[in-house]
Amino acid sequence: MSQEPIMDVAHLGHLELLTPKPEESLRFFVDVLGMTESGRKADSVFLRAWDDYEHYSLQLTAAKTAALGHAAFRARSAQALERRVKAIENSGAGIGWVKDAYGHGPAYRFRDPDGHVIELYYETQWYQAPQALRPALKNQAQRYPARGVNVRRLDHFNCLAVDIQANREFFENYLGFRLTEQIVLDSGEEAGMWLTATNKSYDFAYTKEAHGVKGRFHHITYALDSREDVLRAADIFLEAGVPIETGPHKHAVQQTFFLYVFEPGGHRVEVANAGARLVLAPDWQPIRWSETERKKGQAWGLKTIETFHTHGTPPLPGQSPFENETVEQDDLSEKGIAS
Amino acid sequence: MSQEPIMDVAHLGHLELLTPKPEESLRFFVDVLGMTESGRKADSVFLRAWDDYEHYSLQLTAAKTAALGHAAFRARSAQALERRVKAIENSGAGIGWVKDAYGHGPAYRFRDPDGHVIELYYETQWYQAPQALRPALKNQAQRYPARGVNVRRLDHFNCLAVDIQANREFFENYLGFRLTEQIVLDSGEEAGMWLTATNKSYDFAYTKEAHGVKGRFHHITYALDSREDVLRAADIFLEAGVPIETGPHKHAVQQTFFLYVFEPGGHRVEVANAGARLVLAPDWQPIRWSETERKKGQAWGLKTIETFHTHGTPPLPGQSPFENETVEQDDLSEKGIAS
Amino acid sequence: MSQEPIMDVAHLGHLELLTPKPEESLRFFVDVLGMTESGRKADSVFLRAWDDYEHYSLQLTAAKTAALGHAAFRARSAQALERRVKAIENSGAGIGWVKDAYGHGPAYRFRDPDGHVIELYYETQWYQAPQALRPALKNQAQRYPARGVNVRRLDHFNCLAVDIQANREFFENYLGFRLTEQIVLDSGEEAGMWLTATNKSYDFAYTKEAHGVKGRFHHITYALDSREDVLRAADIFLEAGVPIETGPHKHAVQQTFFLYVFEPGGHRVEVANAGARLVLAPDWQPIRWSETERKKGQAWGLKTIETFHTHGTPPLPGQSPFENETVEQDDLSEKGIAS
């Protein structure tokens, strides 16, 4: 008999994004994406989509440069959290406990092999909608906002990493994530990985960092109900003057119907139809895409746009559509972003 | 610390439906729903939707009357199967092992408290599409058929049960299903339950049997990608002369966008948008609908149609839109349907 | 050779609706439907949908009771207007010229045989969006609002009439409208008519007034782009507490995908997908629906709701979901509604 799967991580909980333009970023997420502010603390504003059950799924923090603050996963139980913390401590990747987190209980903080800060927590604060935002149907967290893009819930995130294989093995071995799809170059080097802890076909992805800089972030994705919702989002982004990077179109990998834009702080933001596609098989065999297959472009033939391989946050000099936003490596270390 | 959740059931695998009109039922599922025949054995034809990863999700078996043959769930691992079988054996509900099942490994068969036959298995046969049905994208099980309603995958089923609470406790305690929503009458009696083993908000439902007859079946549901797909299905059913019972409309419970029709053998078949709504919380608190709340009808005000409360398979005399299809209790016992 | 069609009416221009709750009605049309206020004059507020090319398509006027103020059609040319005015004058239905209309040039006012006030005009004021509402694409009248239901443009209206045939002949003979569908009872009496001056399959409809009261209004309809947009509107109406009368569903007549709600003033408002269905044939043969055919209900089997046959504006005592809003016939005469 093969080993039993580790089921200790329940789902992606939230992301903290650092932004050099906190007010403009906030306006983007609230007015254009249709999110709701659910709290403030120090330099951070907490935001939620209408179907997120927890208090928030996005923490926007004012900072000198755009970067991932941290990504947080919720454990399946208190015992599951204990087991994972013990495993991570043994791996040497641990940073330690955060006791006073906003909106959830104690969180264990650690670094993945590329230096991104990740948290794991179990206790959490369920969202209680104020009167004005109470939904008509009691099985829904919050009223449908009917404003802007109306994103439904946090879906996934994507980081860049210098060594994909090392990160894949870390998340598989210490956290129990399951690989559903990957890109493997002709050289045998892994160039992309999509992992899940749920029946969604991925909860996050890491793709190859081309510039050797660790700790960079690629994009955050909010889910919409249908492909038509994504097309309507494109109309709304166009009207709002939000720069569209690429899409709407359908990825060959994972078949996600995607649309990528840039928020004012410089982060790439995706809205995607996270529709009916689920991975139900407990023993799903990872789909491996070769270099040749990836060169065919997206599902319906769109060529992958160049900035998709180069732009991340923090942006690098000469590699970004936001040239004047790039930062020195010093700033990254100061913010504790890059190891 | 509270008890850890049992994660031993991976997902709903397939249903066996008995039909008194096997050829007409087959034509409905293939020509109208857009399913693919993937095998035959004895009196059964095996059918699949294009995104089902296993060999089949529906077994149509010729019989004297329409009824549920059995419902089958896939366990998460060989060890998980062992654990669940031991628990069920201890419950006294067990029937025994089926060794020679079509398309999957050994299955343990048992009865729920209402007498429906349920199976649990782990080993399974992944679908290998023949050349003509191979998809363009390698992360898809089968080519999109572009025929009829184009159902995507088996989503859930619904049985009737005389004692809802007894069945809920059975599935929770012995199989680890989680209750996400329920109906509780003013008397305190439970009248409906929606349970899940996945991140789908339900994998099956049981609703109150009004006539005291055990072992009856309410409907099978296949998932579509969008609400527009469900509306188009309504157009197609209308053109094909398939009787529409109710819908398209949106349930208040679970917010499913539904459409119910009758297949030629007499079974109620639903196509539904099983879209972006997921239950990700590992500690989801069940939504309880009161008698008063349910009387409001569906989400946008549609009144629940009377046949929805009375028609099931096997049909009962005087309670069915298919009057001439009703059967004697004798037939049910013969087929091993009713206990 | 048969007679050539009269092509003198270009399209429906706008409606004036009287409302006893002007502020609440305004909030409904702006906040929930997503319309834009484009002017005020005396007791009236003028409103527009984002794709209306004229200054407005709806005039909301404060009044003691809900009623149709008038409906206005735009002529195809100055000469066309002249021809139609001459014809109407000869018919004896004329009222006279309105010289100082808001947002358009001189309008000729007349009564249809049921007493509804209708206007015909040619000169009009094209909408010039202020900076904040300027669209990204120059072939669009106004920025997509991304607020509420986001209705696109005025589509059609529906009046009640005691004598359908008399009204049909009036609009055909004096204005050149073409009949595309109709309901004819077994008695030979006409019970519904759908007429068009465009390639839309209808620009307005009249249906049988069951209570013998002349001059009543049934509903105004704004167009949405897709059926999914109509479903989303239902979600939004539910959240906003707007009473849904019936739908979403598909009419058999004209195949309109409909959703009917009541605005605070008591008028029935429809949002509908006015999609790809066009009547292009210049010699279209009217579709005649019999009494038996209509009893089958809507396209997918929904039974027509009772209030649909009884409620209109002004509401009648005992015939309305808005009982306390009903008015005496005196009020109607005062407002010049009923002849």
Add this chain to the structure above:
Amino acid sequence: MSQEPIMDVAHLGHLELLTPKPEESLRFFVDVLGMTESGRKADSVFLRAWDDYEHYSLQLTAAKTAALGHAAFRARSAQALERRVKAIENSGAGIGWVKDAYGHGPAYRFRDPDGHVIELYYETQWYQAPQALRPALKNQAQRYPARGVNVRRLDHFNCLAVDIQANREFFENYLGFRLTEQIVLDSGEEAGMWLTATNKSYDFAYTKEAHGVKGRFHHITYALDSREDVLRAADIFLEAGVPIETGPHKHAVQQTFFLYVFEPGGHRVEVANAGARLVLAPDWQPIRWSETERKKGQAWGLKTIETFHTHGTPPLPGQSPFENETVEQDDLSEKGIAS
């Protein structure tokens, strides 16, 4: 007073496309696009979409090379046909009457300034669906096929022309088409025109021929109901191995949601959402796009693909994705395509 509009052309009726691969082209239009064969005569097969009211909208004719055979418009009345024929005869562009056309009455044939053959007719044969294809709703021409892409009706076509202005003036002056949008280069030369005789924002377009060859064809377009239908078409084309040229995406010009593919004979075929956008204004002011504006690409930023400017039928040596299909100018003259 300005001159009254000529309203003599009712709508686009059908296209004749010549194909060097008649059997493969037929299979594409029937099996993939979901059209229905409604007749055969000599080397031609006649095809229709389910919402076309006439007998056919596409004539596929076997030939040595892919090219436009002719495009046909239906006049509004017998008198309108007479008037237009007289005007065209006076212009010197006339060819003469075709008396024995399939599926419609006498047609007057002429050449536009670029040499494309155009027909005008009035009498026509309405489609009478055989029993198996009769629709459930009597206001529909034919049963919804539920096969492949399910195109709804012929929407428009696009030719290439060496002198856009000359063609625009011809269609405006002699046929009464109205210009809704155009491209004008910085030099003042017109590079594209979109004309309509209906409330659709265009019934055909001509764009600049870059190679100085007259009489070439750019694409034929069938309408779908929604953008989701266009996306689904992309899925189906991908599965069927149909080469996708570009899209789905939204044009800035006319805001059409487009998808371009190549049928086996080499013609570019578009499926598009011809949804709710209508031009209702009888005095619509043409939208003029400058060279700079066009360089921005499509509505959401997609760059226009190079083959879109070069590939047409007949294909030219070195300018086509179908290199081995190119033809000598001799063939064009033989077929009477190029003047």
